[in-house]
Amino acid sequence: MSKGNILIVDDNKSVLTALEFLLSTEFEKVECISNPNRIPSELEKAHYDLVLLDMNFKTGANTGNEGIFWLKEIKTKYPDISVVMITAYGDVELAVKALKTGATDFVLKPWDNSKLMATVKTAVQLSQSREEVSTLKQKEKDLKSSLNENRKHITGTSPQLMHVLNLVRKVAKTDTNILITGENGTGKELIAQEIHRLSNRHNEMLVGVDMGAISETLFESELFGHVKGAFTDAKENRAGKFEIANHGTLFLDEIGNLPLHLQAKLLAVLQNREVIRVGSNQAIPVDIRLICATNRNLPALVKEGLFREDLLYRINTIHIEVPPLRERGEDVLVLADFFLKKYTSKYGKPQLKINHQAQEKLLKYNWPGNIRELEHAIEKAVILGESNVLKPDDFFLKPVTGSTAGITNSNTLNLEKMEKQLIISALDKYPGNITAAAEELGITRQTLYNKMKKFNI
Template sequence: MPKGNILLVDDNKSVLSALEILLSSEYDNVKCLSNPNLITSELRKTQYHLVLLDMNFKAGVNTGNEGIFWLQQIKENHPDLSVVLITAYGDVELAVKALKSGATDFILKPWDNTKLLATIRSSIQLSLSREEVKHLKLKEKELKRVINREEKFIIGSSPELMQVLKVVRKVAKTDTNILITGENGTGKELIAREIHRLSNRKDEMLVSVDMGALSESLFESELFGHVKGAFTDARENRAGKFEVANKGSLFLDEIGNLSFHLQAKLLAAIQNREITRIGSNQSIPVDIRLICATNKNLPELVEKGLFREDLLYRINTIQIEIPPLRNRGNDILVLAEFFLKKYTYKYDKPALKLNNQAQDKLLKYHWPGNIRELEHSIEKAVILSENNILKADDFFLNPLTGCRNKTDSLRLEEMEKRLILLALEKNPGNVTAAAEQLGITRQTLYNKMKKFKIG
């Protein structure tokens, strides 16, 4: 049967019965109303592609003004919906008035079945075309927000990175849900983009959402979308990230930051594979490949009652752990050279090189901020450089992280533990302040406290 939902509105029940019999054999969803006052509520409940509307409802009245009134009401709230007016009292003037008010077509009673079916078919096709155009415009608007960003590459050849990419190639062609874990700045989003690039969905969108930057009040609107008038600032319909990512991939970064009660809403969308925009009752099916990332220990959060166990199982079919930069050996220098070229070009500097002492300093540094910290360090050195050679002194690295020399590893760990204990002692009960004093992130401090069993 042709696609399309039809609403029939006529106070003559014989007419409704005749139309229902005719159209039910052609379309799978035909609804009849004898009271036009129910039109508004019915259109809120169900998405229709055509309204076949009588023009006169009161006995003895044949001006068609009632039909024009209801036509205008429908078009005001559903401008893309096709409305075909039907009446036993038609003339050219009334037909022109109806078309000017937004009617798709005008049919006289008694009707010719063949002509009626042809009119309905073309009117429904018009609605579907408008709906498709509207969806494409919404998708285009979201595309502009995410497409125009700097292209980034996965750089390096260390065994640790090669092992990660080996797993990526294995899982990319599947539709399985993936959880990417690792410290801040290790390149989790780059791995997510590589998974999408190698997947069967590569021609569709990869939509990224930073869950850590998403306020609770905007969570549903951002992920599920909203309809016009759903809340004060909802001035137009908006597709959520799930809808925009349909047929493609959805990347939820920092999912460990999502509050517990919002996790249930996310889980429902993932399980049911459908969403409902705020202010609407209509469910929208979505077909996405889900990729999540976090720098937190989710099993530990589950034990503490801060993360739903069922959500963890749902997002964690395959887990990929990204190694920290300090474990990637010579990749540090490869990345440093890449960033060096990038920022000498950006700031119009002459070609710069790292001398041996600078290279040695970069290799021995612990890099708590990983690749992101390395990039910022290179950028700062390029900006402040006065010569063509960058020396060790040109890099202002945090001395609290120490060096990476394996022979000094035990002594380094002891030093780290003592520094952490000292910072916590100076900032009792304030982990954030202790982390700032140490020059590391709060999450890195938590990880080190766990490592050294500091309660």
């Protein structure tokens, strides 16, 4: 017996009896009514996959207006339900009108049992397919909403962070490509999430891809998808990240780690806005908003021949640089308090506080690992802390290493070589902190950047 519930509406008792007898052997529920005014209450009372609906109900009527009226009523309130019209032989034009109004099919009186059964089964399957699609769409909508709600929030009030967020607000509503740069652990992914949240695509997916984690052999399959049989393990068709992100945002993290020969394939997709699955020749259009991120110096990589200049121009319409934590001042304490609340709740230590001396230690530390390092330091201190107050000794921070000492012992007197050695030593002393290194050298941050490019540092 096929799954499916059918409602039959006809004023002819013999028609109802015949249809009920025929269909009840194949379907779980067959309900018959002779008065069309009962249609709304029946559809509210039970779930139906199909309504078999007569075209005329009044004696002598043959216009089909009543059938068309009730067809419209059903499709307006229950668009997924299939409606098959029952009409007298010779009223084909009327049946065509019903199809244009939204009917799935029509049956002519007198009917052929086998043809009628085939029509009914097809209509029931169509209705069930529509319902499945509607359910999947709702689940997808709920998932997208849940993912967006569970995004981590950006925390901090420093002028440096406010500058970044102001730029984010300006560009979010556009579809322009954005490149986010910054050191490891500064929160580049959070900035990408914020751009997506404020964009016109916020109801669609933000799909993230770690370009450094994808093996070269699976690059095309992961990003562009593949068809069944394209290679040994391709046991079914699979959409790539570009297709999954269609109408949404695609976030390519660690774009600077992408090998040169794969950059050309990525560039082609970005230029043409279409992908071709591995093993297929069919181009699939994609509509995405592209955000890329890296902690590497892409212009320097271009000079070294390790990154395509045309790809850099393609992804770098708007550049957002996320400041390192050490340049965000009091944000260190704001973030420390945020992570403290998170982990005291997680580990059941709600009374735990950070004393003033420990706060001073956190403010003075260089944070080479940025926010990620701060979070780990707070979590570790919460776990290992033995009292309700976290003191300086509860935070295990890496000692700052490196020194300019010994530069004068160099055997060279070449000014350029000595200058390069001094820059390298300053960068070693302040790992990842360009501002501090520039101050140590007595030059501006931009000058230091220019010299780093000059010496390929």
